Amino acid sequence: MNPSHFQQVEQQLLEPAGLNISDLEKIFAHLKGADLADLYFQSNRFESWGLEDGIIKNGTYSIEQGVGVRMVIGEQTGFSYSDEISFDALTASAKAAAGIGKAGQTGRIQAWQAKDAQKMKALYQMDNPLAAMSEDEKIALLNLADKEARSASPHVQQVIANIAGVYEHILIADNEGNLNADIRPLVRMNITVVVEKDGKRESAGTGGGGRFGFDYFTQADRVREYAQEAVRLALVNLDAVAAPAGSQTVVLGSGWPGVLLHEAIGHGLEGDFNRKGTSAFSGRVGEKVASNGVTVVDDGTLENRRGSLNIDDEGTPTNCTTLIEDGVLKGYMQDKLNARLMGEQSTGNGRRESYAHLPMPRMTNTYMLAGKEDPQEIIASVKNGLYAVNFGGGQVDITSGKFVFSASEAYLIENGKVTRPVKGATLIGNGPDVLTKVSMIGNDLALDKGVGVCGKAGQSVPVGVGQPTLKIDGLTVGGTEAQS
């Protein structure tokens, strides 16, 4: 690890409390007998600004900090946290978390000693993203979004624009003496417009972001691009006709439609569900779960991406983990607890929303590798079907494998040609077999623009998705129109 990296985190999290690394030995003394124990120190500075009606309506600033203490014995986890970082608060939390030990302690008691901090990759900058621009510049950015959206079409009635940024410092100390630190910037911008034409109204939003400073949005005409895209989407939907209902051939566009992978297979391949045998994918490593040519990875090592991390929230370096290779299920995404219980290694997917939440296996950036087909030829190969290019959220029941994701921009394909736009509709399928219906894979892999949020067990974390254009033979589309 870059020493200044570590020192900066130490300065931010431990020094104000008068704590030294060596003090942690006394804390770990309460956690003796653990198979795994860790202290997760975090500070989080958040800032957001919002525009509506052409006015900067509000801004919010917040500072959160605290420490979470976890003790794991076998399959059992004890957890406590404090929003105060001090020796006394840490001691109290450690004693509470150690309550799990009453169930039957086993040996393995050794004195705690800090090891040298590890060298670490630097996938993103350490600078405070909130400080990359002055207040006036941030406001100018939102006013520009308003102006660009309104000048994109006379039908724009309302523009709602937001920017938000987070600057996080993290220090993780575990019972083996490992110390890991990370400094994480994260920003995003969202633009939503309401358009009105001939008495009909529609709304659409778009945005982008990643692990860099707010100044990202001043580059390459990004604000104009987001604003025009939001307006284009809303106008397309003004003319949308009812979507057809029932099973049909669906062509998914590249990029954000990769939310399919996140819902259909991603969650089902998280280690906790598979260790407990509650996933539709449990015990299926080595089986064919997708068509030939389908390779899906979870990659936390992409520079500056929203879902990327230098280390996960247990201090494990992130990886590019192959989930499915040429149609065959290769493995699961693991945190330390579930990896140990399944006799595997952590894949660097142990993530948590904050110090007040327990880590669990979570995705980072999940995407399918490119195939060989020309996207135009994929569309041309469909007689009648749906071409879905933008999506809202999705959800999955990991046990039955049933998943949904909702299209927000879709078109009919008639005789191999993209024709009329159709209203948003929810698509439903079965995770373990949907990828066996993939019949063509495009050569146009793209990742999303960086605004994805994944929720699991009440915890939200930033994620990314991506895929090339895909043809799926038979997915149920929740339209309202009987198919001709």
Place this chain on the structure above:
Amino acid sequence: MNLNELKKTDAELRALSETVLKLSKKYGASDAELSLNRGSGLSVEIHQENIDKLEYHRDQGLSLTVYMGQQQGSATTGDLSTQAIEDTVKAACNIAKFTGEDKYTGLADAQLMAGDMGDLDLYHPWDLNAESAIQIATACEKAAMSYDDRIINSDGASISSYSGLSVIANTHGFIGVTPSSRHNLSCSVIAQAPNTTAMQRDYWYTTSRQHEALDSPEHVGEKSAELTLSRLNGRQINTQQATVLYSPEMARSIISHFTSSISGGSQYRKTTFLLGAKGEKVFPDFIRLHEQPHLISGFGSCYFDRDGVATVDRDIVVDGVVQDYIMGSYSARQLGLKTTANSGGTHNLTLDSTGQTFDELLKLMGTGLLVTELIGSGINGVTGDYSRGAAGFWVENGKIQFPVEEITIAGNLKDMFQNIIAVGNDVDPRSATQTGSILIEGMMVAGE
């Protein structure tokens, strides 16, 4: 949090409120309002008789909004130390210097602040220790796992208990303190039919402000097993128009789509398919939806909203006609109307029943789809277009025939509201929104 801790916390948070509001003025705010909370709890999750997780929760936070004339700024913090409070006030004041003039912003009118406040009986802390929590959750899971051989796995039995105090205060001199508690017990299990590979999962829970009022662990476990078993061998049905019966748990979502569509925010932003619906007939004649903020021990009970405005009993829909929107003082000003004391949301909604039991609704439906689960969020609030993933049961001759899965149900909410045929008396009491099953005709079901 026991009674002594409560008294101490009450005094501390009141003093802190005063400090924060004074500091806000010191740093240039013309007005300020805040919410403060502190609470603690315990949760235990059992998986296959093992303690999966034992978690101690302790939360606190301050959320502050300051006004400088018609400009506003906000800041929040989880750290309530003197230094952090000062930094938070300064941050909010700094932001207010950069925001634009908004003629609708500011505190709610002073004469609307809540006055007399009685005891809504919301606070019943439970002196639950880890050992008893583990015992209860274990008993719950055992009842589910031993219910039937086809229950092959557990997805966990959880118990949680939380109690705390929340404060709303502003520079009109208003301060409202609400102590409250909430206890939950839930169980989720997995079933598999012999000689098949597909698994099904379902769950059941009990929740109350008083732990004595929770259903027994055995009941919760057995109910979760029963529901899970009923889903075995689910299949798709053909794509068709059908009448849909939403179970009480799912029916709540229909009310929430309606309340979003008449919220002040969606009205003034014109992001609703029910734009200008006040005075319009949106539902059939027999529909009445009303709000009762002062129900004793209610999940949504309170004497004031986030603006400090006194809450009152009111009708939202009578004879199918929208009486008023759901507004806080900001959106009310935008619309030129009077606040309905709904800053922060609604407080105990009831959709009146048309009198039928669940079985009578099945008979009334005859043939159609009973929906017991909805997934995804395919709703366009601006157009009312509705398309969601669903699971449930196919019904013929008023009787459940077989479980259904991997389907969607779709329509337009405007039509769906008008096409409500009946509202059952089988109310699910576990929520601040109370409704029985809702029967809606003319929806499109997509399957095979």
